[in-house]
Amino acid sequence: xxxxxxxxxxxxxxxxxxxxxxxxxxxxxxxxxxxxxxxxxxxxxxxxxxxxxxxxxxxxxxxxxxxxxxxxxxxxxxxxxxxxxxxxxxxxxxxxxxxxxxxxxxxxxxxxxxxxxxxxxxxxxxxxxxxxxxxxxxxxxxxxxxxxxxxxxxx
Amino acid sequence: xxxxxxxxxxxxxxxxxxxxxxxxxxxxxxxxxxxxxxxxxxxxxxxxxxxxxxxxxxxxxxxxxxxxxxxxxxxxxxxxxxxxxxxxxxxxxxxxxxxxxxxxxxxxxxxxxxxxxxxxxxxxxxxxxxxxxxxxxxxxxxxxxxxxxxxxxxxxxxxxxxxxxxxxxxxxxxxxxxxxxxxxxxxxxxxxxxxxxxxxxxxxxxxxxxxxxxxxxxxxxxxxxxxxxxxxxxxxxxxxxxxxxxxxxxxxxxxxxxxxxxxxxxxxxxxxxxxxxxxxxxxxxxxxxxxxxxxxxxxxxxxxxxxxxxxxxxxxxxxxxxxxxxxxxxxxxxxxxxxxxxxxxxxxxxxxxxxxxxxxxxxxxxxxxxxxxxxxxxxxxxxxxxxxxxxxxxxxxxxxxxxxxxxxxxxxxxxxxxxxxxxxxxxxx
Numbered sequence: 255x256x257x258x259x260x261x262x263x264x265x266x267x268x269x270x271x272x273x274x275x276x277x278x279x280x281x282x283x284x285x286x287x288x289x290x291x292x293x294x295x296x297x298x299x300x301x302x303x304x305x306x307x308x309x310x311x312x313x314x315x316x317x318x319x320x321x322x323x324x325x326x327x328x329x330x331x332x333x334x335x336x337x338x339x340x341x342x343x344x345x346x347x348x349x350x351x352x353x354x355x356x357x358x359x360x361x362x363x364x365x366x367x368x369x370x371x372x373x374x375x376x377x378x379x380x381x382x383x384x385x386x387x388x389x390x391x392x393x394x395x396x397x398x399x400x401x402x403x404x405x406x407x408x409x
Numbered sequence: 410x411x412x413x414x415x416x417x418x419x420x421x422x423x424x425x426x427x428x429x430x431x432x433x434x435x436x437x438x439x440x441x442x443x444x445x446x447x448x449x450x451x452x453x454x455x456x457x458x459x460x461x462x463x464x465x466x467x468x469x470x471x472x473x474x475x476x477x478x479x480x481x482x483x484x485x486x487x488x489x490x491x492x493x494x495x496x497x498x499x500x501x502x503x504x505x506x507x508x509x510x511x512x513x514x515x516x517x518x519x520x521x522x523x524x525x526x527x528x529x530x531x532x533x534x535x536x537x538x539x540x541x542x543x544x545x546x547x548x549x550x551x552x553x554x555x556x557x558x559x560x561x562x563x564x565x566x567x568x569x570x571x572x573x574x575x576x577x578x579x580x581x582x583x584x585x586x587x588x589x590x591x592x593x594x595x596x597x598x599x600x601x602x603x604x605x606x607x608x609x610x611x612x613x614x615x616x617x618x619x620x621x622x623x624x625x626x627x628x629x630x631x632x633x634x635x636x637x638x639x640x641x642x643x644x645x646x647x648x649x650x651x652x653x654x655x656x657x658x659x660x661x662x663x664x665x666x667x668x669x670x671x672x673x674x675x676x677x678x679x680x681x682x683x684x685x686x687x688x689x690x691x692x693x694x695x696x697x698x699x700x701x702x703x704x705x706x707x708x709x710x711x712x713x714x715x716x717x718x719x720x721x722x723x724x725x726x727x728x729x730x731x732x733x734x735x736x737x738x739x740x741x742x743x744x745x746x747x748x749x750x751x752x753x754x755x756x757x758x759x760x761x762x763x764x765x766x767x768x769x770x771x772x773x774x775x776x777x778x779x780x781x782x783x784x785x786x787x788x789x790x791x792x793x794x795x796x797x798x799x800x801x802x803x804x805x806x807x808x809x810x811x812x813x814x815x816x817x818x819x820x821x822x823x824x825x826x827x828x829x830x831x832x833x834x835x836x837x838x
């Protein structure tokens with residue numbers, strides 16, 4: 255079960271926090287995904303590292319088929335988000351959250367991560383409160399460790 | 410009488426739906442065409458055979474052929490190559506960048522669809538501006554305005570011109586002799602005016618001017634072999650357009666023939682090419698033709714023509730000017746395609762009544778071509794650059810567009826009017 259391999263020390267941020275605070279927490283803890291929780295501790299959304307970085311690297315980059323011909327990003331390298339943008343609430347940048355109950359099976363969790371292209375999966379208790387977070391590596395390694403029980407094939 | 414009222418109602422309601430964007434324009438066209446044929450059958454003034462006959466396949470064929478050529482050229486990176494090259498050549502000087510990007514966009518849109526050109530050039534424009542650390546809005550607005558203006562110069566530059574050419578029997582060369590000179594003058598005026606209107610934005614000295622010198626356009630050309638082949642075929646097609654009258658070829662045949670040669674030469678994944686075709690545009694055109702055909706069959710156009718004929722006591726030059734400003738004013742708020750398709754039968758009706766409509770076609774071409782510059786919703790190219798700009802730090806607002814686009818529209822229409830009066834003796838022939 256996912257409960258057995260998840261990290262129990264999970265960082266989260268309240269819906270009342272600002273984007274600036276979220277960015278500071280992500281940087282301080284060196285994490286790629288920050289769940290946003292309501293007063294009851296239930297996850298209501300996530301802030302991904304990529305969402306924060308999109309404030310710096312504008313969205314139009316997605317319209318360019320390739321960037322190989324650009325050898326110097328010039329002013330783009332030093333453009334910082336506007337203060338007004340950083341002081342918006344996290345809910346403005348937050349993405350919908352996909353989470354699993356702690357009793358979820360490992361392969362189901364892994365398959366869902368592949369399907370939705372997720373790298374980290376918040377885990378909730380039966381009551382719905384955030385209790386942990388599992389990365390693809392956490393889940394993948396846990397699955398691999400069960401291979402020890404597979405007996406060697408007979409020659 | 411009841412047929413005329415109901416047919417007009419269907420047409421006006423469709424125009425209103427397109428204008429208010431309450432319903433997608435192609436879906437509106439579908440519904441309007443179906444209602445028109447249904448009404449025609451019910452009241453006995455229009456049927457399926459007439460509806461199919463109302464479709465101008467010369468226009469649709471020309472559009473489809475050119476769309477296929479663009480669909481082949483698009484993934485090669487050729488458009489990015491040109492924009493990156495313009496960026497490098499500008500050495501990071503804003504005014505020079507505006508002129509270069511504006512020229513590239515205009516030349517492309519004289520032969521290719523404005524919207525495709527703008528869709529492909531705008532992202533690279535934003536990239537160059539972001540690298541330089543300057544606001545991309547003036548460049549994007551200039552590209553849309555200059556491509557709208559330049560598109561009026563040639564038969565294939567803009568859908569209204571294709572429609573007018575097909576209805577009036579104008580050749581590619583007719584546009585070069587009658588429209589191109591006027592467009593050249595107005596284009597330079599528009600460029601000068603844009604430079605003036607954006608003088609504050611263009612006066613900044615970019616802190617990172619050197620960065621654009623490191624752009625390597627060559628690397629953006631992903632498939633030079635295909636690009637070369639498509640460009641050779643495209644040049645051949647343009648050459649044939651020049652000789653169109655002499656060889657007695659229709660523009661649709663030239664475009665579709667060129668497309669088939671390019672397809673055989675490049676041998677792409679055909680499904681991928683067909684996915685890039687803007688079918689919604691072709692269907693929208695077809696539906697509009699059927700709707701206007703019904704309007705004509707119901708006798709509405711005849712009534713309108715009678716009314717106009719009585720007004721025709723005013724000097725013909727003045728009548729042309731009224732048409733120019735009328736179509737320009739409408740084009741500022743509604744897509745110029747439905748306007749052109751609706752006005753074509755009116756002009757054809759006047760011709761049957763013995764009016765010399767030759768000059769009126771050109772007045773319509775200028776009005777429909779320049780009018781769209783006024784507002785953010787005036788042309789599809791405007792809508793497209795505005796929506797692309799929403800993905801930057803400084804989105805283009807409707808207010809900004811009105812402040813910059815409206816003066817350009819008024820000035821170009823005014824100069825076109827003056828030139829129209831001066832060249833009127835030439836337009837009669």
